[in-house]
Amino acid sequence: MEDFASGTIYWSAVTSIYCSAVTSIYCSAVTSAHEVHGAILAKFRVARYAAHYGLPITDESKTLDGIGRYNHFTSGRSIYWTPSTGAHLIYGSIRARWASLGWERSRLGYPTTDEYSITGGHRNDFQHGSITWSSVTGAVTVVYR
Numbered sequence: 001m002e003d004f005a006s007g008t009i010y011w012s013a014v015t016s017i018y019c020s021a022v023t024s025i026y027c028s029a030v031t032s033a034h035e036v037h038g039a040i041l042a043k044f045r046v047a048r049y050a051a052h053y054g055l056p057i058t059d060e061s062k063t064l065d066g067i068g069r070y071n072h073f074t075s076g077r078s079i080y081w082t083p084s085t086g087a088h089l090i091y092g093s094i095r096a097r098w099a100s101l102g103w104e105r106s107r108l109g110y111p112t113t114d115e116y117s118i119t120g121g122h123r124n125d126f127q128h129g130s131i132t133w134s135s136v137t138g139a140v141t142v143v144y145r
Helices: 038-046 049-053 092-101
Strands: 002-004 007-012 017-019 023-028 032-037 069-072 077-082 086-091 116-118 121-126 129-134 140-144
Touching: 032 038, 038 069, 038 077, 038 086, 077 092, 086 092, 092 121, 092 129, 092 140
Parallel strands: none
Antiparallel strands: 002 007, 007 017, 017 023, 023 032, 069 077, 077 086, 116 121, 121 129, 129 140
C-alpha cells in the first residue's frame, strides 16, 4: 500500500492488480498493463471484475468523436460511456454487429442500456435504435428509430 496526495494505491503480487479509489490498473503477461477508471471502472466492478468480464486490453480511451470513452476486454466485451448515456456493457453478437456498423459513429450512436434478456434472446438499446440477438436462430437484427 502506498499513500499519495489524491488517494491510496493497493497492489497484489498474486493478481497484479493495482487499485486506488478512482483508478485500477490490471496487468497480465498476455495483456500487459491497462488502466480503467471513473464510471467505466464502476460498471466493471458491477460486472464482477475480470472474473466475468476479462482483463482490459486497452487503456480507457477517448472515442473518435471525442464525446465518449471506452475500454475493451479480453472476453470480447466492452464498456462505453458518455456524459449523457452513462456507462454500458456490450458484448457478443450484438457488440460484433455494432462494431461492423461503425461503433458510436454508426446511425445507432452510443449504447443506452446494458445487454438485457428478452423473450427469445438479448438486446441492447442505443441512442437511435436497438440491436437484438435471437437465441433461437442466432440472427442479429438492427432497428433504427
